[in-house]
Amino acid sequence: MRGCSMENPRITTDIVIIGSGMAGLIAALQLSQTRKVTIVTKTSIGAGNSEKAQGGIAAAISANDSFYDHIQDTLAAGYGHNNERVAKKLIEQAAPVMSAFFDWNTPFDRDDKGVFQLAKEGAHSRRRIFHAGGDATGFYMMKQLKKHVAENIQVLEHFMAYDLLMAKDRCIGVMGKNKENQLCKIYAGATVIASGGCGQLYPVTSNAEEATSDGMAMAFRAGVRLKDMEFMQFHPTMLFSNGRGAGLVSEAVRGEGGILVDEAGNAIMKNRHPLEDLAPRSVVSNAVFEHLQAGKEIYLSTQKVSEFTKKFPTVADNALAHGIDVTKGFLPVRPGAHFMMGGIETNEWGRTNKNGVYAIGEAACTGMHGANRLASNSLLEAAAGALLLAQHLPWQEQVTLWEEQEEACDIGNSPEIQALQENMDQWAGVVKEETNLLKMREWLKSYNHFIFSKGSSVLIKKDMTLKNMMTTAWLITNGALVRTESRGAHIRTDYSDEEPEWVRYAVCWENEKTEPVIRLNQERGSGHEPAIS
Ligand SMILES: Cc1cc2nc3c(=O)[nH]c(=O)nc-3n(C[C@H](O)[C@H](O)[C@H](O)COP(=O)(O)OP(=O)(O)OC[C@H]3O[C@@H](n4cnc5c(N)ncnc54)[C@H](O)[C@@H]3O)c2cc1C
Incomplete structure (x- = not known):
C-alpha cells in the first residue's frame, strides 16, 4: 500500500487507527480480517506505555477465582465512581482476551509443572495477574502482537496525528505530519483513537515519551466529549535517583512482600489502611507524598522479597543502571504520574x-476504573476494549472528501515543556488545593491564544505536542478545581472528604467549550447535584 508523501498527501482507507500500543494493534489485527486498516503511530511501531507494562494483566479465569470477585475489587478500588455495567462487561472479556493472547503465543510465566504463576497486586483479593518475563509483561505481549502485524x-511510523478531520459533526479521518514532516490527510470511514495516556505532563512519570495526551487534546478540539480528567493516578513507587524519576517499581514487588519504610525503617503504611502496603494506589501515594513533604526519604524495602532480581529483572536492571545497589534491599521511591x-x-x-x-485503551474513559484504577486492569481494558470495538464497529463505506479552511495557529511566546511539567507537579500534582489550582489555571490562561487557537498544520511536531499537553493540563486543572471533594486519585486538601452528592456526577468537556459541564451519570450510585463553587 502506498504511504503518504508530498506526491500523495491524501490516503483513503476503511479504518485509520491512531496509535500502535496494545489497544491499537489488537484492534488492527481484528479489523484487518475484513477491512482495509491504516495505523499511524508517532514513533516506531509498538513504542508506548504498553511495552513498559511490568506487573501483568488481570484475568479472573482460574478455577478458584471469579469474575464477580474481580468486579468487586475493581469497584472497591474505584471509590464508587466506576461505571459498574461497563466494568462487568470488560472484566468478563478476560476469557476471550486471554484465549487471543494464548493464540498469539504470549509466553506467560509458568512454574516447573507448567502451571501459570499468578501474581497478587494491590487491592486484588486473589492471585489473578498473568505476567511474562517476570516483570517484563508488556514487552513480551507487544513482541508477540507485533509479530502478527501482516x-x-x-x-x-513516525506519523504524528494532529487533528481529526470533521465534516460538520462527523469525523472523516485524521490529518497529521509524516516522517518527513509533510502534512497528510487520511480519509477513513472510521477513526479509532488509541493514542494512550498523558503521564508526560509531569516531571516524574512512569510513562513513555509518547504519552503526551495527543488523542485527548485532538478529541477536545473536535468537540468530542471527554470526562473525568481530574482523575490522574500517581503510582506510589517510582524509582528516584539524582533528583529524577528513574522508572517504575511494579506493585507486584509489594505483592511479594515489599514494604514502604522511612529512613528509620518504620513501615509507613502500618495502621494507615487495612491492606497496608497493598492499599489502593491513591492511598499509598498520598502516604508517601505526606512523608516526602515532611522532609523524609522513603524507601521500598525488598528485604522480605525472595529472589528479587529473578522475579523483577526489569526493576533490578533499571535500578542498577541508575546506580542503585539492589542488594541492600532499599529502593528510593516517590510517587509519579502513571495512569489517566x-x-x-x-x-x-x-x-x-x-x-x-x-x-480505546488509555485514551478512552469507559468508566471501568472509576476514580482509581486497580493494578493490572488497564492492559485488560485495552485488550478487551479493542476486541469489543472490532466486533461492533459499524460498517461505514462512504468516505467524504472535505477541504476545510485552516486558520493560522498563534504560537506566540509559548513556554518550554519543562515549565509546564514543573508547574503541574507543584500546583496540580499528587495532592491539590484551590489556591494552587488557580495558580495553574492563571499560568495556562496566559497562553490561551496558543492552547485554543485553530490551524495546527503550521506547527512543527514539538510545538504541536506542547499544545496538546497544555490543552490537557487545562482540562486536568479545571476539572480538579470544579470537583470539590476528594475521591480516589483526586485528592484535595481543602475538600478532604468524599462527598456523597458527587458520586453520580462526572466533570465533562464537550463542544470545544473551555469550561466544564457537570453531567449526571445514570449508571452510578445515587446523589444530589453538586454545587459548583
Ligand atoms: C511503566 C508502566 C507500567 C505499567 N504496568 C502495567 C501493568 O503491569 N498492568 C496494566 O494493566 N497496566 C500497566 N500499565 C498501564 C498500561 O501499560 C497502559 O495503560 C496501556 O498499555 C495503554 O495501552 P494503549 O494502547 O492505550 O496506549 P500505549 O501503549 O501508550 O500506545 C499509545 C500509542 O499511540 C501512539 N501515539 C500517541 N500520540 C500519537 C499521535 N499524535 N499520532 C500517532 N500516534 C500517537 C504512541 O506512539 C503509541 O503507539 C503500565 C504503564 C506504565 C507506563
Whole structure:
C-alpha cells in the first residue's frame, strides 16, 4: 500500500487507527480480517506505555477465582465512581482476551509443572495477574502482537496525528505530519483513537515519551466529549535517583512482600489502611507524598522479597543502571504520574458522542476504573476494549472528501515543556488545593491564544505536542478545581472528604467549550447535584 508523501498527501482507507500500543494493534489485527486498516503511530511501531507494562494483566479465569470477585475489587478500588455495567462487561472479556493472547503465543510465566504463576497486586483479593518475563509483561505481549502485524495492515511510523478531520459533526479521518514532516490527510470511514495516556505532563512519570495526551487534546478540539480528567493516578513507587524519576517499581514487588519504610525503617503504611502496603494506589501515594513533604526519604524495602532480581529483572536492571545497589534491599521511591482514568468518553464498544470517531485503551474513559484504577486492569481494558470495538464497529463505506479552511495557529511566546511539567507537579500534582489550582489555571490562561487557537498544520511536531499537553493540563486543572471533594486519585486538601452528592456526577468537556459541564451519570450510585463553587 502506498504511504503518504508530498506526491500523495491524501490516503483513503476503511479504518485509520491512531496509535500502535496494545489497544491499537489488537484492534488492527481484528479489523484487518475484513477491512482495509491504516495505523499511524508517532514513533516506531509498538513504542508506548504498553511495552513498559511490568506487573501483568488481570484475568479472573482460574478455577478458584471469579469474575464477580474481580468486579468487586475493581469497584472497591474505584471509590464508587466506576461505571459498574461497563466494568462487568470488560472484566468478563478476560476469557476471550486471554484465549487471543494464548493464540498469539504470549509466553506467560509458568512454574516447573507448567502451571501459570499468578501474581497478587494491590487491592486484588486473589492471585489473578498473568505476567511474562517476570516483570517484563508488556514487552513480551507487544513482541508477540507485533509479530502478527501482516502486510495487509498499512503502518505509517513516525506519523504524528494532529487533528481529526470533521465534516460538520462527523469525523472523516485524521490529518497529521509524516516522517518527513509533510502534512497528510487520511480519509477513513472510521477513526479509532488509541493514542494512550498523558503521564508526560509531569516531571516524574512512569510513562513513555509518547504519552503526551495527543488523542485527548485532538478529541477536545473536535468537540468530542471527554470526562473525568481530574482523575490522574500517581503510582506510589517510582524509582528516584539524582533528583529524577528513574522508572517504575511494579506493585507486584509489594505483592511479594515489599514494604514502604522511612529512613528509620518504620513501615509507613502500618495502621494507615487495612491492606497496608497493598492499599489502593491513591492511598499509598498520598502516604508517601505526606512523608516526602515532611522532609523524609522513603524507601521500598525488598528485604522480605525472595529472589528479587529473578522475579523483577526489569526493576533490578533499571535500578542498577541508575546506580542503585539492589542488594541492600532499599529502593528510593516517590510517587509519579502513571495512569489517566479519564479521557474520551466511550461506551464499552468504543463509541464516542460523535459519529465516525472511536476511542480505546488509555485514551478512552469507559468508566471501568472509576476514580482509581486497580493494578493490572488497564492492559485488560485495552485488550478487551479493542476486541469489543472490532466486533461492533459499524460498517461505514462512504468516505467524504472535505477541504476545510485552516486558520493560522498563534504560537506566540509559548513556554518550554519543562515549565509546564514543573508547574503541574507543584500546583496540580499528587495532592491539590484551590489556591494552587488557580495558580495553574492563571499560568495556562496566559497562553490561551496558543492552547485554543485553530490551524495546527503550521506547527512543527514539538510545538504541536506542547499544545496538546497544555490543552490537557487545562482540562486536568479545571476539572480538579470544579470537583470539590476528594475521591480516589483526586485528592484535595481543602475538600478532604468524599462527598456523597458527587458520586453520580462526572466533570465533562464537550463542544470545544473551555469550561466544564457537570453531567449526571445514570449508571452510578445515587446523589444530589453538586454545587459548583
Ligand atoms: C511503566 C508502566 C507500567 C505499567 N504496568 C502495567 C501493568 O503491569 N498492568 C496494566 O494493566 N497496566 C500497566 N500499565 C498501564 C498500561 O501499560 C497502559 O495503560 C496501556 O498499555 C495503554 O495501552 P494503549 O494502547 O492505550 O496506549 P500505549 O501503549 O501508550 O500506545 C499509545 C500509542 O499511540 C501512539 N501515539 C500517541 N500520540 C500519537 C499521535 N499524535 N499520532 C500517532 N500516534 C500517537 C504512541 O506512539 C503509541 O503507539 C503500565 C504503564 C506504565 C507506563
